[in-house]
Amino acid sequence: MKKHILVVPGDGIGQEVTVVGKKALEKIAAKFGHDFTYDEALMGHVAIEATGDPLPAESLEKMRASDAILFGAVGHAKYDNDPHAKVRPEQGLLKMRKELGLFANLRPIKLFDELLGASSIKPEILKGADILFFRELTGDVYFGERGRLNEGKTAYDTMIYSKYEVERIARKAFDAAMTRGKKLMSVDKANVLESSRLWRETVLEVAQDYPEVELEHQFIDAAAMLLIKDPKRFDVVVTGNIFGDILTDEASQIAGSMGMLASASVGESTGVYEPIHGSGHDIAGKGVANPMASVLSAALLLGISFGLKAESEALINAIDGVLKAGWRTRDIADKTTPADKILGTDAIGKEILDRI
Numbered sequence: 001m002k003k004h005i006l007v008v009p010g011d012g013i014g015q016e017v018t019v020v021g022k023k024a025l026e027k028i029a030a031k032f033g034h035d036f037t038y039d040e041a042l043m044g045h046v047a048i049e050a051t052g053d054p055l056p057a058e059s060l061e062k063m064r065a066s067d068a069i070l071f072g073a074v075g076h077a078k079y080d081n082d083p084h085a086k087v088r089p090e091q092g093l094l095k096m097r098k099e100l101g102l103f104a105n106l107r108p109i110k111l112f113d114e115l116l117g118a119s120s121i122k123p124e125i126l127k128g129a130d131i132l133f134f135r136e137l138t139g140d141v142y143f144g145e146r147g148r149l150n151e152g153k154t155a156y157d158t159m160i161y162s163k164y165e166v167e168r169i170a171r172k173a174f175d176a177a178m179t180r181g182k183k184l185m186s187v188d189k190a191n192v193l194e195s196s197r198l199w200r201e202t203v204l205e206v207a208q209d210y211p212e213v214e215l216e217h218q219f220i221d222a223a224a225m226l227l228i229k230d231p232k233r234f235d236v237v238v239t240g241n242i243f244g245d246i247l248t249d250e251a252s253q254i255a256g257s258m259g260m261l262a263s264a265s266v267g268e269s270t271g272v273y274e275p276i277h278g279s280g281h282d283i284a285g286k287g288v289a290n291p292m293a294s295v296l297s298a299a300l301l302l303g304i305s306f307g308l309k310a311e312s313e314a315l316i317n318a319i320d321g322v323l324k325a326g327w328r329t330r331d332i333a334d335k336t337t338p339a340d341k342i343l344g345t346d347a348i349g350k351e352i353l354d355r356i
């Protein structure tokens with residue numbers, strides 16, 4: 001298969017882990033006889049430094065010209081602590097989602113058995129949990145009108161959804177539910193928020209087309225509690241942008257670490273595949289970041305954008321092999337991990353590549 005992949009490492013540990021994700025794709029291409037070509041583009045803090053723009057036109061053009069995008073993370077401490085910064089790395093992220101029409105963010109949450117001990121949740125509650133989140137990505141309070149009143153002493157952000165936005169993500173989630181356990185949980189706050197009432201109404205309408213799927217509604221506060229109490233109760237979950245943002249970070253604890261979770265953002269054109277973690281200021285440059293989420297992002301890229309199931313599984317199996325052999329990065333090590341089994345980014349990357 002001939003495909004063109006754009007690599008966008010971004011900032012901080014994004015740069016470190018994406019190197020491993022790209023090498024994994026190269027190894028897959030060599031092993032399975034594919035012809036993948038690559039290009040690279042700037043985004044985030046590195047792009048602001050180079051051009052003044054967190055998503056320069058040239059990067060966006062390269063994104064549009066590619067078949068899939070392997071993304072790292074954007075963000076820099078200097079903006080996090082400066083609420084007045086006019087240009088920010090995250091603006092690049094939001095613009096990319098809008099420009100590429102990436103309205104659905106898929107986050108599979110599945111725990112490798114070897115990591116049962118690395119989570120802060122009891123193993124017996126966790127074992128067997130397998131959740132697929134659909135987070136809406138281009139609407140909600142992140143994109144509604146915002147501003148300041150009262151000489152800056154009052155601030156507002158508007159939570160806004162249109163019916164078509166809810167409908168298209170609901171359809172993707174129902175479709176996925178049909179290929180899994182035929183169960184879908186829709187999460188909202190319909191007891192309080194008008195936008196959530198439209199959300200629920202619309203999901204109920206879409207449900208008419210999927211009579212086989214058992215649909216359940218939960219309020220966000222209850223869903224957050226249930227996720228920790230009984231994660232096995234969840235199968236496919238669909239929710240809005242901000243609820244999904246929070247809920248999926250919470251769910252990352254099921255997988256033991258942010259460093260183990262990948263996500264796919266898909267919609268109208270090129271799909272973007274990235275770890276769910278950010279640029280990790282606290283560990284950036286130390287060579288200790290876990291690259292597994294980037295390799296798992298590459299696996300999602302192969303499976304979703306290119307339909308290459310065996311290739312995708314080969315990457316997941318390689319990671320499984322590394323974990324079974326006892327190798328860990330710092331974030332997924334526990335009290336029982338011998339010190340000589342804890343590796344840095346490059347060394348564990350090599351263990352993964354050797355097993356592909």
Ligand SMILES: NC(=O)c1ccc[n+]([C@@H]2O[C@H](COP(=O)([O-])OP(=O)(O)OC[C@H]3O[C@@H](n4cnc5c(N)ncnc54)[C@H](O)[C@@H]3O)[C@@H](O)[C@H]2O)c1
Nearest residue numbers: 073074075076258259277278279280281282283289290331
């Ligand atoms: N999609 C994105 O690009 C994205 C997502 C989230 C946060 N951010 C940005 O990233 C920056 C840092 O944010 P944060 O600290 O809240 O979140 P973060 O995900 O970068 O880090 C949270 C914690 O998890 C650890 N961690 C994350 N990824 C890891 C990995 N691969 N291996 C080992 N440990 C890992 C970090 O060391 C940190 O302690 C901020 O500027 C934020 O805006 C970007």
